[in-house]
Amino acid sequence: xxxxxxxxxxxxxxxxxxxxxxxxxxxxxxxxxxxxxxxxxxxxxxxxxxxxxxxxxxxxxxxxxxxxxxxxxxxxxxxxxxxxxxxxxxxxxxxxxxxxxxxxxxxxxxxxxxxxxxxxxxxxxxxxxxxxxxxxxxxxxxxxxxxxxxxxxxxxxxxxxxxxxxxxxxxxxxxxxxxxxxxxxxxxxxxxxxxxxxxxxxxxxxxxxxxxxxxxxxxxxxxxxxxxxxxxxxxxxxxxxxxxxxxxxxxxxxxxxxxxxxxxxxxxxxxxxxxxxxxxxxxxxxxxxxxxxxxxxxxxxxxxxxxxxxxxxxxxxxxxxxxxxxxxxxxxxxxxxxxxxxxxxxx
Amino acid sequence: xxxxxxxxxxxxxxxxxxxxxxxxxxxxxxxxxxxxxxxxxxxxxxxxxxxxxxxxxxxxxxxxxxxxxxxxxxxxxxxxxxxxxxxxxxxxxxxxxxxxxxxxxxxxxxxxxxxxxxxxxxxxxxxxxxxxxxxxxxxxxxxxxxxxxxxxxxxxxxxxxxxxxxxxxxxxxxxxxxxxxxxxxxxxxxxxxxxxxxxxxxxxxxxxxxxxxxxxxxxxxxxxxxxxxxxxxxxxxxxxxxxxxxxxxxxxxxxxxxxxxxxxxxxxxxxxxxxxxxxxxxxxxxxxxxxxxxxxxxxxxxxxxxxxxxxxxxxxxxxxxxxxxxxxxxxxxxxxxxxxxxxxxxx
DNA sequence: ACGCAAATTGACAGCGCTGTCAATGGCTGC
DNA sequence: GCAGCCATTGACAGCGCTGTCAATTTGCGT
Numbered sequence: 004x005x006x007x008x009x010x011x012x013x014x015x016x017x018x019x020x021x022x023x024x025x026x027x028x029x030x031x032x033x034x035x036x037x038x039x040x041x042x043x044x045x046x047x048x049x050x051x052x053x054x055x056x057x058x059x060x061x062x063x064x065x066x067x068x069x070x071x072x073x074x075x076x077x078x079x080x081x082x083x084x085x086x087x088x089x090x091x092x093x094x095x096x097x098x099x100x101x102x103x104x105x106x107x108x109x110x111x112x113x114x115x116x117x118x119x120x121x122x123x124x125x126x127x128x129x130x131x132x133x134x135x136x137x138x139x140x141x142x143x144x145x146x147x148x149x150x151x152x153x154x155x156x157x158x159x160x161x162x163x164x165x166x167x168x169x170x171x172x173x174x175x176x177x178x179x180x181x182x183x184x185x186x187x188x189x190x191x192x193x194x195x196x197x198x199x200x201x202x203x204x205x206x207x208x209x210x211x212x213x214x215x216x217x218x219x220x221x222x223x224x225x226x227x228x229x230x231x232x233x234x235x236x237x238x239x240x241x242x243x244x245x246x247x248x249x250x251x252x253x254x255x256x257x258x259x260x261x262x263x264x265x266x267x268x269x270x271x272x273x274x275x276x277x278x279x280x281x282x283x284x285x286x287x288x289x290x291x292x293x294x295x296x297x298x299x300x301x302x303x304x305x306x307x308x309x310x311x312x313x314x315x316x317x318x319x320x321x322x323x324x325x326x327x328x329x330x331x332x333x334x335x336x337x338x339x340x341x342x343x344x345x346x347x348x349x350x
Numbered sequence: 351x352x353x354x355x356x357x358x359x360x361x362x363x364x365x366x367x368x369x370x371x372x373x374x375x376x377x378x379x380x381x382x383x384x385x386x387x388x389x390x391x392x393x394x395x396x397x398x399x400x401x402x403x404x405x406x407x408x409x410x411x412x413x414x415x416x417x418x419x420x421x422x423x424x425x426x427x428x429x430x431x432x433x434x435x436x437x438x439x440x441x442x443x444x445x446x447x448x449x450x451x452x453x454x455x456x457x458x459x460x461x462x463x464x465x466x467x468x469x470x471x472x473x474x475x476x477x478x479x480x481x482x483x484x485x486x487x488x489x490x491x492x493x494x495x496x497x498x499x500x501x502x503x504x505x506x507x508x509x510x511x512x513x514x515x516x517x518x519x520x521x522x523x524x525x526x527x528x529x530x531x532x533x534x535x536x537x538x539x540x541x542x543x544x545x546x547x548x549x550x551x552x553x554x555x556x557x558x559x560x561x562x563x564x565x566x567x568x569x570x571x572x573x574x575x576x577x578x579x580x581x582x583x584x585x586x587x588x589x590x591x592x593x594x595x596x597x598x599x600x601x602x603x604x605x606x607x608x609x610x611x612x613x614x615x616x617x618x619x620x621x622x623x624x625x626x627x628x629x630x631x632x633x634x635x636x637x638x639x640x641x642x643x644x645x646x647x648x649x650x651x652x653x654x655x656x657x658x659x660x661x662x663x664x665x666x667x668x669x670x671x672x673x674x675x676x677x678x679x680x681x682x683x684x685x686x687x688x689x690x691x692x693x694x695x696x697x
Numbered sequence: 698a699c700g701c702a703a704a705t706t707g708a709c710a711g712c713g714c715t716g717t718c719a720a721t722g723g724c725t726g727c
Numbered sequence: 728g729c730a731g732c733c734a735t736t737g738a739c740a741g742c743g744c745t746g747t748c749a750a751t752t753t754g755c756g757t
Contacts, residue, residue: 007743018707023745031705033753050464054410055743057401058712075426083447095444095466100430117397119442226632252632259634282632285573285599287606354713365737370715378735402713405742704753712745721736727729 006047015043026051053095057120065095066308067121069112069130071103073225074252076280077297078127081150084301085125092309097121103130103192109139116145123147123308125301126160129192148308148318150300153194159311159318160304165195168293168325169202170209172247172275175291175327177210180336181245181273185218187232187257189249193224199249199277218243222253229256230263237264244272244336251276251283254290258332269334279328288331296323353394362390373398400442412442413655414468416459416477418450420572421599423627424644425474428497431648432472439656444468450477450539456486463492470494470655472648473507476539495655495665497647500541506658506665507651512542515640515672516549517556519594519622522638522674524557527683528592528620532565534579534604536596540571546596546624565590569600576603577610584611591619591683598623598630601637605679616681626675635678643670 008026012019017040024032025040032040043049057063068085072078082098089096099115101108115121123146130136131152140147149160176184186203189196200219207214220235222228229248233256236243248254254276261268268274268288276283279294300323307318355373359366364387371379372387379387390396404410415432419425429445436443446462448455462468470493477483478499487494496507523531533550536543547566554561567582569575576595580603583590595601601623608615615621615635622638623630630637647670654665 008745009743019743020707020709020745021705024706027745031703033705036705052405052743053465053467054401054404055712056745058399058405058714059743059745061712061745063401075422079422079426082445086445086447093465097442097444098429098433100433118400118440120400226628255632259632262634281573282629285602285606285629286633287609355715356713366713367715367737367739368735371736374715378733380735383735399713402742403715405744406713406715408715408742699757701755702753703755704751706749706751708747708749710745710747712743715740715742717738717740719736719738721734723732723734725730725732 006049008049008051011040011043011047011049014047015040062122062312063120064093065097065119065121066123066125066305066312067115067119068096068098068125068127069101070098070127071101071130072127074280076282077278080297081127081301084298084303085305087298087302088305088309091306092313094122094309094312096305101130103133108133109135112136113139113143122312125304125308126150126152128152128194129190131160132192132194146308146311148304148311150304151194153197155320158320159307161300161307161321161323163295163300163323163325165198166202166205168277168327169199169247170206171325171327172277172291172293173203173206173210175329176245176247176273176275176333177206179245179273179333182210182212182336183215183218183241183243183245184212185220185236185243185246187220187222187229187236187246187248187253189253190223191221195277196224196249203247222249222256224250224252226252226256226259229253230260231256233257233260234264237261237266242266242272245333246272246274248274248276251278251280251290251292254292254332255282255286258286258288258290268332270337273333273336275333279326283328283330290328291330291333292328294326294328296325299323353396355396355398358387358390358394358396361394362387409469409659410467411440412444412466412468413470413472413652413659414462414466415443415445415472415474416448416462417445417474418448418477419474421625421627423629424625427644428474428648431645431650432652434645434649435652435656438653439660441469441656441659443652448477450480455480456482459483460486460490469659472651472655473497473499475499475541476537478507479539479541493655493658495651495658497651498541500544502667506654506667508647508654508668508670510642510647510670510672512545513549513552515624515642515674516546516594517553518672518674519624519638519640520550520553520557522676523592523594523620523622523680524553526592526620526680529557529559529683530562530565530588530590530592531559532567532583532590532593534567534569534576534593534595534600536600537570538568542624543571543596550594569596569603571597571599573599573603573606576600577607578603580604580607581611584608584613589613589619592680593619593621595621595623598625598627598637598639601639601679602629602633605633605635605637615679617684620680620683622680626673630675630677638677638680639675641673641675643672646670 012022126149131149220232222232276290276292279292283290283292310316311318359369473496478496567579569579624640626639626641630639658665
């Protein structure tokens with residue numbers, strides 16, 4: 004049979020309850036006692052039985068990460084970060100893919116909770132901003148932390164200063180001499196889309212360039228939507244000299260469409276993305292983009308949640324720094340005006 | 351307070367133990383009784399308490415998915431499939447990234463097990479073939495199922511007929527008239543690399559084309575290694591007219607390098623990959639590749655494991671079908687010989 | 698040295714379920 | 728109709744831990 008708490012107690016010459024106190028890092032245990040117990044635990048290689056702990060304390064020591072996001076790279080980074088934080092405090096994590104637009108979305112989350120009883124939830128975009136869910140969680144007292152939520156009021160988790168990142172990207176383009184800069188908006192349900200657009204507009208304004216609605220087209224964060232958006236842009240009578248796409252996948256789509264239209268990148272048109280996902284280095288030319296520390300963000304969001312769950316405070320909304328990664332897809336504005344050709348076929 | 355098993359028992363007019371029997375689908379409960387209990391459960395919306403079940407039965411109703419794989423797309427598919435299967439039988443899943451080459455790899459798995467006590471493990475490549483781990487799991491009686499293991503003897507889980515898929519890809523290239531076909535091998539620790547190479551060689555042999563070692567270069571499944579491999583191939587005095595890369599990322603690297611060397615794809619050289627990951631549609635030209643039903647494979651592997659855990663049999667090694675996806679990156683062999691130029695710069 | 702509050706420790710009864718084993722009921726063959 | 732046997736059901740004692748609350752010890756002021 005494996006070592007139980009009772010065995011540790013006997014070895015340390017204290018009561019089981021005291022061992023339990025040490026295990027749970029409770030206050031009001033004398034330093035000397037604490038050390039004795041810790042030593043006994045280590046010597047016997049004691050591992051508390053999670054189910055027994057859960058049953059007695061009515062907590063599961065588990066958090067659930069909820070997602071509805073097509074970007075597996077982003078998610079796996081977040082997930083890894085969350086696991087980092089969980090390991091730190093001996094929590095476990097479950098993951099749950101959901102359809103945020105499903106009729107029974109909130110109900111499904113409710114079922115998840117009643118089945119698996121996580122102590123708290125980690126929400127990722129776009130679930131972070133599903134009002135129905137947030138209300139339900141509030142009403143039912145379910146603790147949660149968010150990664151990059153739109154609404155920052157009374158929310159704990161992690162965010163990045165997205166508008167500032169977008170402005171920094173715009174400054175890079177403006178610095179290269181670009182004035183006719185297009186923007187491909189992301190999926191409307193994601194807060195990131197709005198912030199990045201806001202940064203784009205603010206930078207234009209600051210640079211004294213009038214906002215031109217025909218240079219701003221909607222996408223949905225997918226490669227295909229980038230292609231579609233770019234086709235619109237490249238069919239304008241006066242082409243943009245730079246395209247700022249709200250994420251890397253769409254930027255890749257823009258580059259694809261540029262090639263398809265006989266436009267060289269960055270010769271004829273500069274293209275940049277956002278997120279620094281692997282695709283940014285897997286295409287040619289490699290994408291200029293903004294690096295988001297996703298794993299770190301997952302970790303921090305989870306730590307905020309765990310602070311709450313462990314009764315270590317209220318948790319807060321932490322803001323993390325970003326990095327502009329300048330690669331080959333952006334370059335100086337070139338003098339003559341480029342012309343798009345119809346569509347290139349087989350070559 | 352929530353509904354407990356005892357409440358259901360009272361409502362159904364039976365003993366708690368009988369409700370437990372129905373809950374666990376045990377034999378030797380009269381049909382009528384079973385129905386009464388089921389009705390009461392449904393009426394009261396009863397959810398068994400996982401920790402209580404675990405504590406009493408000494409099972410966790412949880413499986414752990416172990417991975418050390420850089421491809422988040424592949425993994426997230428597998429993970430989703432595993433979750434599908436878990437949901438079906440009310441199991442939960444935890445995920446664990448690991449470094450298969452770490453000194454303490456097996457020890458870490460042992461710690462994972464003693465901490466979280468999963469009932470079984472799901473192994474993904476390349477962990478599926480870590481002999482040290484497999485031995486340890488065997489010695490300690492830990493049930494596991496594998497996704498695409500190399501060794502198929504006495505292993506349960508799921509595989510695909512990879513050599514046959516590779517042969518089918520080769521037949522596609524041969525059918526397009528290619529004779530000088532190169533192969534970029536995958537990471538040596540993955541069984542897939544060997545199988546795909548084997549299929550390549552078998553097809554050449556069958557077509558009566560001698561094996562040319564200079565056309566076979568090693569990669570490691572990464573984009574960068576595809577670029578490096580392609581540079582070697584494109585520096586040969588006689589270029590290959592087609593390159594069969596062992597996965598999509600490397601194929602994308604080959605296409606990148608082709609562009610970099612002034613070679614048109616598929617005009618000068620056809621390129622194909624394997625796995626049908628999103629990148630295959632995110633590059634231009636879109637990749638001809640082999641689609642592996644990863645999600646389904648995750649689901650099936652997990653179902654085999656659950657069969658064992660639930661005492662429903664021994665589990666087996668299931669083989670799933672693949673699909674050849676012909677896209678734009680492969681085309682007929684062209685007559686004249688292409689010449690690579692040194693390296694293209696800014697354009 | 699003494700009294701008192703605060704800090705520390707322990708006794709005990711579950712948490713909600715299942716394993717074990719005994720008790721009951723129903724059915725068989727003669 | 729009855730012994731014998733299997734199918735079905737239930738009683739009960741935990742599984743390994745923590746919450747509650749009471750008992751004990753410690754520290755401090757005077």
